[in-house]
Amino acid sequence: MKADCGRWLRHVVATACALIGCALSVHAAEIPLAERRSGYEFMGRETRAMQDDDVTNPGVLWVLDGETLWNRTAGATGQACAGCHGDARTSMRGVAARYPAWDVASGRPINLEQRINACRTGRQKAAPLVYESRDLLALTAYVARQSRGMEIEIAIDERIKPSLNAGRDTFHRRQGQLNLACTQCHDDRWGKKLAGNTIPQAHPTGYPLYRLEWQGLGSLQRRLRNCMAGIRAEPYPYGAPEFVELEIYLMWRARGMKLETPAVRP
């Protein structure tokens, strides 16, 4: 019943969006740095309180699982994360705020999930964790939690610049059956309504986060796949280079904003 109305309404919205966009690629203005606002500010007071309360933020269940996994040995080496990295509260402080980052070993930029898996396979000699598995989400949430409150700052040098530009291009490119580019909603129309929801600016300031719609914790890539499904585009597979490029661009776009992991979002 609820979903029937929802699907019909989204169909109407989709048609409207498709009619707006007829041109080719879109080069919209970026949001001025001082006008950037986290998705936190677009939520209701009660949802914000849910995020702020360390005891009742549902994401905390995953963070605690992550802490258990951090201390658990894995793989042929019988080593736990803690074996090399000690107390995550010190060793992981600031890490999530500067990922994705260039990985010298593989010669490409990698995100935090890939960094964790690189350690698992390369150092612990354990099987990599599957994307969106509870274990990978928990570990990522635990690591990222150690950067809560810190400013996002990813290093952009000549090696990573092509990926940043590729991510920027993806953000500005029309995609999908609705022929929409991310920038059209999130740079041009943030603050306006889409089917009753307020459009946020789309800054990845709290990932992995507890999305009320998912009734669980999920990664930035899961959210991006939702976006792509929303504009009726074929979503890239998890871990695709296109996603890492987009993550780089989004984190660069959010530079200086504070990390809120684990955030809560509608």
Next chain:
Amino acid sequence: MGTTRREFLVLAGGLAGGLALAVTAEDACATPETMQEAIRKLVGNATIRPGRVRLDLPPLIDNGNAVPMTVTVESPMTATDHVKAIHVVTEKNPLPNVVSLYLGPRAGRARVSTRVRLADTQTVTAIAELSDGTFWSDSVPVVVVLSACLEEGLI
């Protein structure tokens, strides 16, 4: 389950490749009548008076899957004058009952918070049973918006 014409149009314009069948909530739905029945099962034939209960819900809800809710009842919570139970019901969820809370003088305060699911824009009602056998209630209308950009069954 039959496919209505609207559903067919949306499915036809759905994702390229892969099933476009969404995970949906359908079937039964509470009505104001089933809600009244549920209330009668909880409180019998007692008269329920508005007052003394405060039901806090956001007037505009970000997402119906998890709505913070607090119920407070004015009561000294002594052995002779306290809240025995608080029941919360809805008129448009698939089922009318949401939760029943059992307190007593050891609570100190009649105030409980939880998070509920609300299927649609509707009125939610909280009913308190006091130790003197009286029943009091509060009703709150809320607006539930749907998420844009869903997964449509895709993870």
Next chain:
Amino acid sequence: MARAVLSLPAKARHGEVIEIKTLIAHAMETGFRRTQLGEPIPRDIITRFVCTYNGDEIFRAELHPAIAANPLLAFTTVATESGTLEFKWSGDRGFSLTESATIAVE
């Protein structure tokens, strides 16, 4: 793996009303959702939560599918004596979890 989180003071004054918050990991599957192929997903929820204080029940809740996933329950009790608070969740498919916490009351 973390299944429940409890928050309550470790110490309290006699007669003080203390706040207790509980959060438990549970999908609270309503029984109204269907898979992508249209098959109903069976109901699987926590149906009951009981808190006892040195063995006496001080709070009870009967939960229905309308309680959100990863249920939060926050309530109060009067700190009467030092001892143990026990929290028990039970539900469909024989689900059962008990946690406890001690409190020192002066």
